[in-house]
Amino acid sequence: MDAELGSWRDGAARSAITDFVRRVTTEGGDDYVDPVERVAVLDNDGTLWTEKPMQIEIGFILQRLAAMAEETPDLREQQPWKAASTDDYDWLGGAITKHYRGDDSDLKVLMGGFVRAFAGMSAEDYLAASGEYLRRGSHPTLGRGFRQCAYPPMVELLRYLEAHGFTVYIASGGDRDFIRAISDEVYGIPAERVIGSSNALAYQEDDGGASVVYRARPDVFDDGPVKAVRIWSRVGRRPILAAGNANGDIPMLEFTGGPSLPALRLVVLHDDEDREFAYTDGADELLDRAERRGWTVISVRDDWTTVFR
Amino acid sequence: MDAELGSWRDGAARSAITDFVRRVTTEGGDDYVDPVERVAVLDNDGTLWTEKPMQIEIGFILQRLAAMAEETPDLREQQPWKAASTDDYDWLGGAITKHYRGDDSDLKVLMGGFVRAFAGMSAEDYLAASGEYLRRGSHPTLGRGFRQCAYPPMVELLRYLEAHGFTVYIASGGDRDFIRAISDEVYGIPAERVIGSSNALAYQEDDGGASVVYRARPDVFDDGPVKAVRIWSRVGRRPILAAGNANGDIPMLEFTGGPSLPALRLVVLHDDEDREFAYTDGADELLDRAERRGWTVISVRDDWTTVFR
Structure with missing residues (x-):
């Protein structure tokens, strides 16, 4: 220690x-x-x-949104699925930057995608998916594992x-x-x-038995x-x-x-x-x-x- | 132990x-x-x-409601202040019994009084008041301290x-x-x-500094x-x-x-x-x-x- x-x-x-x-x-x-x-x-x-350059969690959400857009082509025309599918970091980074300036409009759109991305998933499955992402993935610019x-x-x-x-x-x-x-x-x-x-x-x-599962709302x-x-x-x-x-x-x-x-x-x-x-x-x-x-x-x-x- | x-x-x-x-x-x-x-x-x-005969916490709320009705006579004509001021345990007990039967109407009235009873009080003051009630008071029928x-x-x-x-x-x-x-x-x-x-x-x-205070809503x-x-x-x-x-x-x-x-x-x-x-x-x-x-x-x-x- x-x-x-x-x-x-x-x-x-x-x-x-x-x-x-x-x-x-x-x-x-x-x-x-x-x-x-x-x-x-x-x-x-x-x-x-x-x-x-963006919170580590955002990458996890984007990966899931891109997978959803892959399965459901209509989503590809809507934000935030569009940005997630096309790696549009300008839009994504902009959502965060605008939030810091007091404008939450794009962040809300992003979060709206987030709540739909995991709806219906049990808390335990979400925990497992997060763990896998964090253990396997690495930071986009620092060249090191997330952990x-x-x-x-x-x-x-x-x-x-x-x-x-x-x-x-x-x-x-x-x-x-x-x-x-x-x-x-x-x-x-x-x-x-x-x-x-x-x-x-x-x-x-x-x-x-019973589970707790994510709903499509914050x-x-x-x-x-x-x-x-x-x-x-x-x-x-x-x-x-x-x-x-x-x-x-x-x-x-x-x-x-x-x-x-x-x-x-x-x-x-x-x-x-x-x-x-x-x-x-x-x-x-x-x-x-x-x-x-x-x-x-x-x-x-x-x-x-x-x-x- | x-x-x-x-x-x-x-x-x-x-x-x-x-x-x-x-x-x-x-x-x-x-x-x-x-x-x-x-x-x-x-x-x-x-x-x-x-x-x-009723949850110990209810006594604490009733004491506070009775004190409010003492200060503000108009409240004495309204439930749950009326029941609190007149020790109307039939109404109060009925609220709980009805809840157990699936009818929350009186319980909601009681809880509506509860949220007003402590509105504006800091969490720490509420904790202190609860502690005092529990340390000083005794059970209405069992003849023993709450603790x-x-x-x-x-x-x-x-x-x-x-x-x-x-x-x-x-x-x-x-x-x-x-x-x-x-x-x-x-x-x-x-x-x-x-x-x-x-x-x-x-x-x-x-x-x-800053505090956290109770609002008048659940x-x-x-x-x-x-x-x-x-x-x-x-x-x-x-x-x-x-x-x-x-x-x-x-x-x-x-x-x-x-x-x-x-x-x-x-x-x-x-x-x-x-x-x-x-x-x-x-x-x-x-x-x-x-x-x-x-x-x-x-x-x-x-x-x-x-x-x-």
Whole structure:
């Protein structure tokens, strides 16, 4: 176990983490926090693993949409099946970029395809399909398997927190069951500690038992204010440590700590074009607030000796 | 810890439990289940603690409704404030009885009062108020504190399962945060392993942070098919052991096990008028199915040496 933050350079971010952990674990100290209250929540895309040029989950959806268009030619003329069939990354990337600019129109079309793509599939079959995609596939530009797209410094942080009595959750805008497929293997986080978005599920009786199957409609989009609400729903406590990298993480970070508990808020800044990607789209308000509120910014370029294993 | 099921009489129910636990924990055996998959889910009202003459949570709501009617006289002419102010247990009990007969009309009126009763309250204040009610109050007919309304044989079962590598969840139709207020103290189950109903929550920024507060509308009613869906959402696995006592537990029990895992389904039968209550209303379909499918029925009268501590 890398309980020593070995991929972190000495610097303000590393010190902020180790100082905070020391404070909340020093018995008798002013900021001591009982282990049961040591809850940490971390975003996934762009915080625990890479999210560029597009979120890894999108590739999984596109593969399924392309297979549907293959079977049903009429779909090839409609978005998002059209873009999926023709590898139209301009349209696809545009849907995400527009979302970051506050225009969800194409993202909704994309998500409309997503809910139809998996409708009728049992939650267990979806989990198996996600796992297969993630174990077999590789990143389109980084030339590495998806499971190797996680950031070792952040995985070390998870282990470091656990070694100091924290319970660690993923709180992602991405699909909950997609992440669950590999969360234990990649992050050491079991399925029950993955919070994320989900399509609606239905209960269905069958011969000698029952299943839950995906419906053709969304349920929760776990981003922005919903992240804070869902953390409470799932955990029943405020976190004392949170990490994110996008504007949609602001409410989760604000909710952290609260009137009676200390807090550490971490913001991952993607500023390393050589080793990963450099971008701030979708993170402008977050970086602004981090500066104003004194939240801890982690520079990929300066704070990490290793970005990928 | 009562890891020995000391309040259980020798008999079919006790043997079914110990045999099942032996099978799933015997390495190399046909029914061996990896510890990570040993998930148990138990209903609360009527399964872990008493639910008659009315669910304990209802008293908490009524107290708050009566206080509202005190402040706002107009409310005294409307249900459910009227019944709450005048201790009209016929109306209140009727709402529940009608629900068990498939008529939710009065229950909806009652729940409509419930969502208004706590609107605007932060989740943490609600948790504190629930805890105070449960620690101070006592059962209307049994003459014991609410925390002493839990069944020792079932608490022993929780410890017994944990001692054999199970992770135990409450899956209740009752309010999630109400149960969380005392789940650790009474059952040794932490907040994050309580699944239940909830009103909708909203994120709200305030000076120097943020809170989640109750809205005046319901979110999840965790009963019937929803129980199975919510167990998947929260846990990401099927349970292998489930316990319930009402028709609304059938889907949870059917979902238990599944194609690749063994299952033990427990049904608590309230047949002890001397020590607790004897009733089968709201449990007719369940008892029918239990007989048809060979599920394990626990007789309060015959299987437990102690009903309350």
